Amino acid sequence: MTRKTVRIAMNGVTGRMGYRQHLLRSILALREQGGLDLGDGTLLWPEPVLVGRREHALRAMAERHGIGEWSTDLSAVLADESVDIYFDAQVTSARESALKQAIAAGKHLYTEKPTATGVDGALELARLARAAGVKNGVVQDKIFLPGLVKLKRLIDGGFFGEILSVRGEFGYWVFEGDWQEAQRPSWNYRAEDGGGIVVDMFPHWEYVLHELFGRVTTVSAHVATHVPQRWDEEGKPYPATADDSAYGIFQLEGGAVAQINSSWAVRVNRDELVEFQVDGTHGSAVAGLRNCRVQHRSATPKPVWNPDLPVTESFRDQWQEVPDNAVFDNGFKAQWELFLRHVVLDESYTWDLLAGARGVQLAELGLKSSAEGRRYDVPELTL
Numbered sequence: 367m368t369r370k371t372v373r374i375a376m377n378g379v380t381g382r383m384g385y386r387q388h389l390l391r392s393i394l395a396l397r398e399q400g401g402l403d404l405g406d407g408t409l410l411w412p413e414p415v416l417v418g419r420r421e422h423a424l425r426a427m428a429e430r431h432g433i434g435e436w437s438t439d440l441s442a443v444l445a446d447e448s449v450d451i452y453f454d455a456q457v458t459s460a461r462e463s464a465l466k467q468a469i470a471a472g473k474h475l476y477t478e479k480p481t482a483t484g485v486d487g488a489l490e491l492a493r494l495a496r497a498a499g500v501k502n503g504v505v506q507d508k509i510f511l512p513g514l515v516k517l518k519r520l521i522d523g524g525f526f527g528e529i530l531s532v533r534g535e536f537g538y539w540v541f542e543g544d545w546q547e548a549q550r551p552s553w554n555y556r557a558e559d560g561g562g563i564v565v566d567m568f569p570h571w572e573y574v575l576h577e578l579f580g581r582v583t584t585v586s587a588h589v590a591t592h593v594p595q596r597w598d599e600e601g602k603p604y605p606a607t608a609d610d611s612a613y614g615i616f617q618l619e620g621g622a623v624a625q626i627n628s629s630w631a632v633r634v635n636r637d638e639l640v641e642f643q644v645d646g647t648h649g650s651a652v653a654g655l656r657n658c659r660v661q662h663r664s665a666t667p668k669p670v671w672n673p674d675l676p677v678t679e680s681f682r683d684q685w686q687e688v689p690d691n692a693v694f695d696n697g698f699k700a701q702w703e704l705f706l707r708h709v710v711l712d713e714s715y716t717w718d719l720l721a722g723a724r725g726v727q728l729a730e731l732g733l734k735s736s737a738e739g740r741r742y743d744v745p746e747l748t749l
């Protein structure tokens with residue numbers, strides 16, 4: 367086998383997502399498995415170059431994982447002709463300018479979402495990348511999750527008949543940070559630093575709904591900051607200026623309606639941290655991150671409303687588990703593999719900066735909808 371090295375500048379790898387999902391679970395996992403077999407006698411070997419602001423943190427990480435290169439100088443890394451791809455998992459507010467720099471340097475781009483802080487900036491990035499002829503990809507990991515892969519399989523197999531509605535419930539309690547440490551970074555709760563649950567989660571809901579059920583055509587949302595004060599990484603109190611909860615209704619092309627609650631101020635009484643219930647004329651399903659349960663119309667009970675009597679049946683037990691029927695890899699790694707194949711083999715890849723811009727658009731319109739108390743059409747974006 368011939369080995370093809372692809373050098374990837376990875377910026378923001380000291381962060382939660384950059385480190386755990388992208389470096390450890392994706393790029394280093396690919397190296398541990400011996401590289402990515404391209405199926406044509408070539409083995410793609412990803413070579414990370416760690417980029418960040420804190421020298422000591424990068425050095426320690428590079429040593430811990432036997433990574434040869436790291437730098438605090440993004441411009442110098444981008445000027446290096448041997449670097450093929452620029453990857454960005456920085457805080458959202460730092461992304462747009464770094465991506466522009468990488469496009470100007472002629473690098474292919476792979477980036478976390480949201481791609482920019484506004485739809486104009488997100489579209490500009492997509493246009494610049496196209497004009498520069500660089501390949502580009504945006505992380506849209508949720509559709510690679512086993513639960514949603516199984517849900518897609520049900521849709522493709524015609525299980526639902528006509529899909530009527532989708533109800534999503536996402537969230538968990540994020541500690542305020544005073545008496546127990548918060549489990550998410552404090553910038554997530556400051557609008558001025560690119561925080562907020564709408565800009566974080568609506569980009570995910572856009573591609574999940576679009577890919578599985580149809581493009582989002584209208585949005586109406588109500589957002590709230592239920593927890594007004596939090597404590598940061600240093601234990602200092604700060605006002606939460608960003609929304610921590612969003613209640614959204616989305617109309618979809620094809621006629622179905624989706625309603626998704628997203629909240630960092632809710633306690634979990636579900637099987638998984640996110641669950642989508644899909645109801646169709648012929649059957650229903652509840653899909654989470656890993657599992658998916660179904661109820662066919664032939665097995666649907668006929669409850670009768672009577673508050674005077676206790677419930678006599680266990681509704682949850684009347685659902686059937688959808689089998690895996692496949693081995694599921696980490697979703698972030700699976701998407702990295704497709705992007706690397708796109709870069710090297712020119713295979714098609716749909717999750718690009720234009721797709722990323724749709725997510726930013728939905729977040730922007732969702733916030734506007736809430737601020738103005740009205741429903742917004744979501745115009746189709748083109749380059």
Ligand SMILES: NC(=O)c1ccc[n+]([C@@H]2O[C@H](COP(=O)([O-])OP(=O)(O)OC[C@H]3O[C@@H](n4cnc5c(N)ncnc54)[C@H](O)[C@@H]3O)[C@@H](O)[C@H]2O)c1
Pocket residue numbers: 377378379380381382383384418419455456457458460478479480505507551566
């Ligand atoms: N795909 C997903 O499911 C998913 C989940 C969570 C977060 N994200 C996205 O990933 C990105 C990073 O989120 P995270 O939760 O890993 O954040 P984090 O705070 O843990 O990490 C942020 C990274 O950005 C770096 N950084 C660069 N400039 C900075 C600045 N001015 N201030 C603070 N840090 C700065 C930090 O050093 C760190 O490496 C965000 O854009 C977020 O939207 C995606």
